[in-house]
Amino acid sequence: MKGSVIIAATAISALAVAGCGSSGSSGSSASGGGSTSCVATIGMEGPLTGPVAVLGQEQLHFAQLALSMDNQANKTKISLVQGDTQLNPAQATTVTQQFTSNSKIVAVAGPAGSQEVEAVGPLFGRAGIAFISGSATNATLTTGKYPTFFRVVSKDSVQGPQDANYIVKNLHPKALMIVDDQEAYSTGLVAAMTPVFTAAGVKVDHQSVSQKTTDFSSLVAKVTPATTVVVLPWQVASNAQQFGRNLAQQHKKALIFGTDGLFSPSAFTISSSYVSSFGPDITAISADAAIASAAKAKYGSFGTFGPPVFAATHVIDEAIASVCKSGQTPSRSNVLAAIKKTSEPTSILGQPISFDSSGDLVNGKFFLFKINSAGKYQLIPG
Amino acid sequence: MAFFFQELVNGITTGALYSLVALGFSMVYGVLRLLNFAHGDLYMIGAFVGYFVIQWFGGPSALTIPVPLLLVIMFVLAAGLAGGLGVAIERFAYRPLRDAPRIAPLITAIGISFFLESSALLLFGAQFRVYNTSDFMSFSSGIQIGSVSIDSVQIMVLVLGLALMVGLRQLVSRTRLGKQMRAVAADREAAEMLGINVNFTIVATFFLGSALAGVAGVMGGLLFNQVTATIGFIVGLKAFTAAVVGGIGSLPGAMLGGLLIGLAESFITGYISSTYTNLLVFAFLIVVMLVRPSGLLGQAQLQKV
Numbered sequence: 001m002k003g004s005v006i007i008a009a010t011a012i013s014a015l016a017v018a019g020c021g022s023s024g025s026s027g028s029s030a031s032g033g034g035s036t037s038c039v040a041t042i043g044m045e046g047p048l049t050g051p052v053a054v055l056g057q058e059q060l061h062f063a064q065l066a067l068s069m070d071n072q073a074n075k076t077k078i079s080l081v082q083g084d085t086q087l088n089p090a091q092a093t094t095v096t097q098q099f100t101s102n103s104k105i106v107a108v109a110g111p112a113g114s115q116e117v118e119a120v121g122p123l124f125g126r127a128g129i130a131f132i133s134g135s136a137t138n139a140t141l142t143t144g145k146y147p148t149f150f151r152v153v154s155k156d157s158v159q160g161p162q163d164a165n166y167i168v169k170n171l172h173p174k175a176l177m178i179v180d181d182q183e184a185y186s187t188g189l190v191a192a193m194t195p196v197f198t199a200a201g202v203k204v205d206h207q208s209v210s211q212k213t214t215d216f217s218s219l220v221a222k223v224t225p226a227t228t229v230v231v232l233p234w235q236v237a238s239n240a241q242q243f244g245r246n247l248a249q250q251h252k253k254a255l256i257f258g259t260d261g262l263f264s265p266s267a268f269t270i271s272s273s274y275v276s277s278f279g280p281d282i283t284a285i286s287a288d289a290a291i292a293s294a295a296k297a298k299y300g301s302f303g304t305f306g307p308p309v310f311a312a313t314h315v316i317d318e319a320i321a322s323v324c325k326s327g328q329t330p331s332r333s334n335v336l337a338a339i340k341k342t343s344e345p346t347s348i349l350g351q352p353i354s355f356d357s358s359g360d361l362v363n364g365k366f367f368l369f370k371i372n373s374a375g376k377y378q379l380i381p382g
Numbered sequence: 383m384a385f386f387f388q389e390l391v392n393g394i395t396t397g398a399l400y401s402l403v404a405l406g407f408s409m410v411y412g413v414l415r416l417l418n419f420a421h422g423d424l425y426m427i428g429a430f431v432g433y434f435v436i437q438w439f440g441g442p443s444a445l446t447i448p449v450p451l452l453l454v455i456m457f458v459l460a461a462g463l464a465g466g467l468g469v470a471i472e473r474f475a476y477r478p479l480r481d482a483p484r485i486a487p488l489i490t491a492i493g494i495s496f497f498l499e500s501s502a503l504l505l506f507g508a509q510f511r512v513y514n515t516s517d518f519m520s521f522s523s524g525i526q527i528g529s530v531s532i533d534s535v536q537i538m539v540l541v542l543g544l545a546l547m548v549g550l551r552q553l554v555s556r557t558r559l560g561k562q563m564r565a566v567a568a569d570r571e572a573a574e575m576l577g578i579n580v581n582f583t584i585v586a587t588f589f590l591g592s593a594l595a596g597v598a599g600v601m602g603g604l605l606f607n608q609v610t611a612t613i614g615f616i617v618g619l620k621a622f623t624a625a626v627v628g629g630i631g632s633l634p635g636a637m638l639g640g641l642l643i644g645l646a647e648s649f650i651t652g653y654i655s656s657t658y659t660n661l662l663v664f665a666f667l668i669v670v671m672l673v674r675p676s677g678l679l680g681q682a683q684l685q686k687v
């Protein structure tokens with residue numbers, strides 16, 4: 001009997017608290033309509049300093065731009081905490097530990113590199129924080145091992161075969177060299193591309209160099225006259241630029257084919273090279289004209305690394321806004337649930353954004369560019 | 383055979399660079415018994431000086447002065463600034479610890495290395511600075527023997543590197559300053575009692591060693607094009623290894639060690655695979671150390687400075 005009274009009292013208290021919460025949330029719900037604020041904090045992880053700081057800064061700028069535009073459109077007050085990973089898994093782990101221990105952070109845009117996702121995936125998973133990368137493309141990231149991971153770009157199992165098929169069908173090499181840079185991103189792409197080459201009867205010379213290497217003269221000496229294509233699935237564009245110079249230095253005629261990590265119109269400009277990209281050139285998408293001009297006015301020129309992070313941040317912002325509109329206070333769990341339900345019919349990337357059950361972008365694709373004699377990137381249609 | 387000679391040229395060029403940096407390591411160790419881990423960062427400073435000289439004179443594709451004059455200014459300024467910085471480091475960081483336990487200056491050296499790297503990061507930013515050497519020194523102006531290409535930058539690095547090594551050797555073995563260096567290296571207290579200005583000798587050693595690192599930095603910038611705040615670490619590590627393999631404190635040893643590492647890297651990449659380059663190079667070096675723990679030329683005491 002005494003137990004029943006306690007249970008009843010507890011139930012009444014719970015109902016009262018729930019009622020208060022509901023009442024409070026109603027205010028919040030009204031905030032979705034614009035009367036009060038929908039307040040939340042999100043994190044942004046990227047290589048803000050270090051060898052690829054140029055890309056990281058571009059990602060940060062586009063995250064800030066998305067936040068500012070979404071806050072204005074949704075009448076939210078979402079703030080951003082920056083974390084510098086330097087494209088280094090160890091540094092990314094440190095930043096992630098700071099983010100997970102900051103109870104205000106409900107979701108994160110980033111990190112940039114696949115190797116970083118491998119490092120931080122378990123930490124975000126344990127903390128129940130959704131994190132959306134705008135550039136991590138390694139296919140193994142979405143096998144279900146990181147349940148809170150999403151990406152707004154396609155994966156290497158799409159990029160690798162797509163690029164390899166283009167090379168086989170359009171460049172017709174009899175022999176090629178493929179060089180990984182000993183990082184997860186690079187080795188993953190090599191693994192995805194090599195079967196396509198061998199199936200097509202192309203002789204493959206697989207080499208490997210550290211991402212910190214800056215002298216490729218010895219490696220370039222191995223490029224035989226029969227080797228007409230050198231595939232560089234790298235992330236440091238200036239390394240590929242140096243590789244191209246070493247080719248010219250030794251009068252080698254092989255073309256360079258770079259993957260999305262090399263997409264950098266300012267740092268990689270070797271004429272006649274090819275570069276694929278997970279992001280389109282948004283300056284060529286008419287619907288993105290306002291965003292492109294705002295980004296250019298505020299931050300100067302940009303490439304393809306920023307827009308996907310804009311998309312990732314936008315997905316988070318919309319998820320937070322929808323949580324507020326449903327009368328709840330944004331938390332890690334309800335924002336995660338809202339991100340899973342994302343269904344944007346169009347986006348800055350020129351394609352719809354929704355995620356499959358493993359966090360991958362549904363119907364994602366890659367874009368291919370050729371560098372002309374003036375060092376400019378030109379989109380190859382198709 | 384052409385492939386062999388191409389890899390030989392590549393290896394000697396890279397090796398000459400390692401040798402120049404290794405010489406500074408060895409010189410400083412010779413006089414102070416100090417492993418100056420900040421030495422690689424002086425290479426980085428030299429590379430930045432070269433870069434900014436190119437920009438100062440209009441940039442790589444629009445130079446306002448003749449290329450030979452530009453190169454002279456780059457090398458002289460890089461040597462002077464890196465040398466001056468080396469002297470300042472000795473005066474303010476190492477000299478106060480000269481009689482402290484050996485671990486103290488060692489930790490200080492690591493600290494100075496981080497200080498220089500972080501300062502460069504703050505001053506120059508994180509992005510790669512690019513020399514764009516091919517814009518003002520054409521690849522076609524080199525030598526082509528069959529299918530072996532030796533471009534003008536490689537020739538310049540080889541000639542200048544060799545000249546500096548020979549010049550340093552002459553300075554140490556034939557001049558008054560060289561004798562003082564050798565005396566301080568052999569026994570600092572005895573040298574002081576004989577009237578040798580030990581402080582001046584150490585300062586001169588630091589200046590020369592650091593200036594060589596600065597020159598090597600410009601060479602590296604011209605050869606590899608890229609300059610960032612972190613480039614000194616790897617070069618410094620390889621130069622340190624070269625100095626140890628050659629016999630630390632021995633100038634010919636440092637030269638030999640640098641060349642050996644450059645050649646080993648080149649031939650392993652060429653004939654085996656780039657995948658195993660570092661693994662096999664360092665395995666080879668471990669074997670050398672096991673067979674000759676004092677380094678290849680480490681017992682040639684007369685060569686110490």
